[in-house]
Amino acid sequence: MKQRQRHHTGPYDPQTITRAVTHIRLEAANAGKLTALDDLAQVYLALCQQYVTLFCTQERPNKLRAPLFTTPLSERWHRVAIQQAAGIARSWRTNRAQAYQDYADDLLDYQEQETEGTLDAGVQEPAWKEWNVPTLRQTCIQANANVVVLEPSQDSTFDYWLTISTLAFRKQLLVPIKLADYHREALKGKTINSSVTLNKRGDGWWLTLSYDKAVPVHTAPSAPVVGVDVGIANFLTSSDGKHYGTFYGKLRERQKRDREKRRRKAKLRACLKKKGVKKLPSTSSKSGQRLARHVRQSINRAVNQCFTEHPDAQIAYEHLSVATMKYKARAMNAYLYASNLAHIPKQLAWNAAKRGVAAIKVKSAYTSQECSVCHYTARANRSNQQTFCCVVCGYSTHADLNAAINIEHRLGDEELRACRGRKAVKALLMQRHKAWKQQNGWP
Numbered sequence: 001m002k003q004r005q006r007h008h009t010g011p012y013d014p015q016t017i018t019r020a021v022t023h024i025r026l027e028a029a030n031a032g033k034l035t036a037l038d039d040l041a042q043v044y045l046a047l048c049q050q051y052v053t054l055f056c057t058q059e060r061p062n063k064l065r066a067p068l069f070t071t072p073l074s075e076r077w078h079r080v081a082i083q084q085a086a087g088i089a090r091s092w093r094t095n096r097a098q099a100y101q102d103y104a105d106d107l108l109d110y111q112e113q114e115t116e117g118t119l120d121a122g123v124q125e126p127a128w129k130e131w132n133v134p135t136l137r138q139t140c141i142q143a144n145a146n147v148v149v150l151e152p153s154q155d156s157t158f159d160y161w162l163t164i165s166t167l168a169f170r171k172q173l174l175v176p177i178k179l180a181d182y183h184r185e186a187l188k189g190k191t192i193n194s195s196v197t198l199n200k201r202g203d204g205w206w207l208t209l210s211y212d213k214a215v216p217v218h219t220a221p222s223a224p225v226v227g228v229d230v231g232i233a234n235f236l237t238s239s240d241g242k243h244y245g246t247f248y249g250k251l252r253e254r255q256k257r258d259r260e261k262r263r264r265k266a267k268l269r270a271c272l273k274k275k276g277v278k279k280l281p282s283t284s285s286k287s288g289q290r291l292a293r294h295v296r297q298s299i300n301r302a303v304n305q306c307f308t309e310h311p312d313a314q315i316a317y318e319h320l321s322v323a324t325m326k327y328k329a330r331a332m333n334a335y336l337y338a339s340n341l342a343h344i345p346k347q348l349a350w351n352a353a354k355r356g357v358a359a360i361k362v363k364s365a366y367t368s369q370e371c372s373v374c375h376y377t378a379r380a381n382r383s384n385q386q387t388f389c390c391v392v393c394g395y396s397t398h399a400d401l402n403a404a405i406n407i408e409h410r411l412g413d414e415e416l417r418a419c420r421g422r423k424a425v426k427a428l429l430m431q432r433h434k435a436w437k438q439q440n441g442w443p
């Protein structure tokens, strides 16, 4: 089962979570039926791609845009394609804008260090590489009730009938749906959403159904705050000094083995290519995928444990940008680590919604460099990865713990929240440091 949550409510309002029931196989009652679906999908995807490109390059994404391209699809299917394309383009634009902001922050950071003369040897100026427009490779149709209708079956052999409009005018496809016991259990007593997703994987078609559920939040705004720092050495560190999960040890060993295997494979490929061999062994790695799954499971366990041990607290966690993730994952297999790191905040948000706990994102800028006692903010406070040691007041502790305490303090810090960009955050922190020095009679 997959889950999703909606974000348009406040942290103390009831959260609506959408639970998806996946992997429901479309019964191939007769081969011809699903061939009609294949034909439809081909035309649908091509059209959807045209709108994705349009919405990524020329127009703002608009779910209700008037049809522009010609297609053999019905007008209803045409509208569904526009809607899906707008969704894809919107998230692509958001991610690109975020990445560009990260790049701008990186560049600022670089220039700052260059002026200070504190650049590490071998560090290069950040460069921006323009993103490609997304290409729809997988067959995925997000349909609504205008084109696909799900109805309970009166016949006891099947649970539902799926009625799908096809390319042929007024000709509909009737596909029987048989649920597995665990699907039936998951859907018992629920109102199924009218939008459904159809996926083609391998030789089969699969259906995803979903239902909504409202979860009240039981955390009061006055509840104690626990800050949570996200990292590699410790997946989570809470501001009361506990650590949950780690990438080190077993996971890291597996990752090393996997990388070695991929290196050997790449060598083999290069060698075969030289010899003019046409069909080369694939570069994708099964063990790599298994490892990624294993990491996600370890993360889920760590997040679960953290919530279980803080049932009455509200959780503050960082808004992790690509740049922060890269920074945290540096000197390692950046891509693998970074993509896994991104799973942690998602998991935190989901767990909070599911449990009815308030979890609030705060700014991540300088959480690892700011002294949680005197607010002095500098790279020099981090003499190594694990230790934080303030060069002004001498406060010294585990680096992740110092960050978690900063994160805790940032919940409800409206002044900091209002800062636009890293530069403004740093200026504010240094201003607070100055105030701290005056208050404490520091020379």
Ligand SMILES: [Zn+2]
Residues within 6 Å of the ligand: 371, 372, 373, 374, 375, 376, 390, 391, 392, 393, 394, 395
């Ligand atoms: Zn300090």
